[in-house]
Amino acid sequence: NAGVTQTPKFRVLKTGxxxxxxCAQDMNHEYMYWYRQDPGxxxxxxxxxxxxxxxxxxxxxxxxxxxxxxxxxxxxxxxSAAPSQTSVYFCASRSGGLAGxxxxxxxxxxxxxxxxxxx
Amino acid sequence: xxxxTQMEGPVTLSEEAFLTINCTYTATGYPSLFWYVQYPGEGxxxxxxxxxADDKGSNKGFEATYRKxxxxxxxxxxxxxxxxxxVYFCALPTSGTYKYIFGTGTRLKVLA
Numbered sequence: 163n164a165g166v167t168q169t170p171k172f173r174v175l176k177t178g179x180x181x182x183x184x185c186a187q188d189m190n191h192e193y194m195y196w197y198r199q200d201p202g203x204x205x206x207x208x209x210x211x212x213x214x215x216x217x218x219x220x221x222x223x224x225x226x227x228x229x230x231x232x233x234x235x236x237x238x239x240x241x242s243a244a245p246s247q248t249s250v251y252f253c254a255s256r257s258g259g260l261a262g263x264x265x266x267x268x269x270x271x272x273x274x275x276x277x278x279x280x281x
Numbered sequence: 282x283x284x285x286t287q288m289e290g291p292v293t294l295s296e297e298a299f300l301t302i303n304c305t306y307t308a309t310g311y312p313s314l315f316w317y318v319q320y321p322g323e324g325x326x327x328x329x330x331x332x333x334a335d336d337k338g339s340n341k342g343f344e345a346t347y348r349k350x351x352x353x354x355x356x357x358x359x360x361x362x363x364x365x366x367x368v369y370f371c372a373l374p375t376s377g378t379y380k381y382i383f384g385t386g387t388r389l390k391v392l393a
Contacts, residue, residue: 166324193379204287204370204385205325212379220380252324268313268332268374270381272324 164188168253168273175243175280183238183276185253193256194236195220195270196228198249205252211236243280251276283308287371287384294361294391302356302387304345304371314338314347314354315372319386325370328356361391 207220329338331347
């Protein structure tokens with residue numbers, strides 16, 4: 163059972179370089195999310211998608227772009243990396259409707275994380 | 282808007298001790314409430330949830346009761362094990378959206 167797979171798991175970048183994180187899920191989920199996790203700040207939502215071809219901004223979208231060309235994949239791009247983007251990035255997916263609705267279990271399924279260091 | 286406040290850690294306990302991790306929330310209506318756990322080097326996974334007021338969620342010996350009068354969802358376990366060492370996150374959905382809010386996480390360390 164693959165679930166949610168993130169690649170790469172580790173990456174070191176220099177300031178100004180670009181990169182893309184790939185998230186792939188095999189559960190046919192409609193909704194996908196990118197979070198960053200920083201010490202003392204919990205999880206903060208960067209961008210999310212409610213279906214193929216759609217994306218929306220979360221709490222901390224600046225400096226990131228995303229794309230959802232295929233339902234199973236959600237890409238997170240950094241066009242010009244900055245040291246402030248050093249973090250652990252998590253992708254998550256789920257099925258169902260509105261977050262507080264009764265049509266879904268509400269469970270988010272997470273990948274194992276991608277640790278990014280920007281020097 | 283919805284928000285969640287979680288007790289700060291780290292929490293260090295001896296094996297077989299009683300655990301409480303506090304979580305309080307503010308929300309429109311009565312959304313589902315969740316506890317997620319993150320073991321070292323892994324992503325988050327759902328530990329338990331409660332979908333309405335007075336519900337009790339339970340899993341792996343952990344319990345949490347959805348208390349609307351105190352807007353709380355405290356996580357408890359009667360006897361912790363070394364294998365429970367992890368970071369625990371309280372979470373709730375943002376009403377009318379597709380998003381979830383997470384607490385800052387509480388790191389638990391259990392000593393043998």
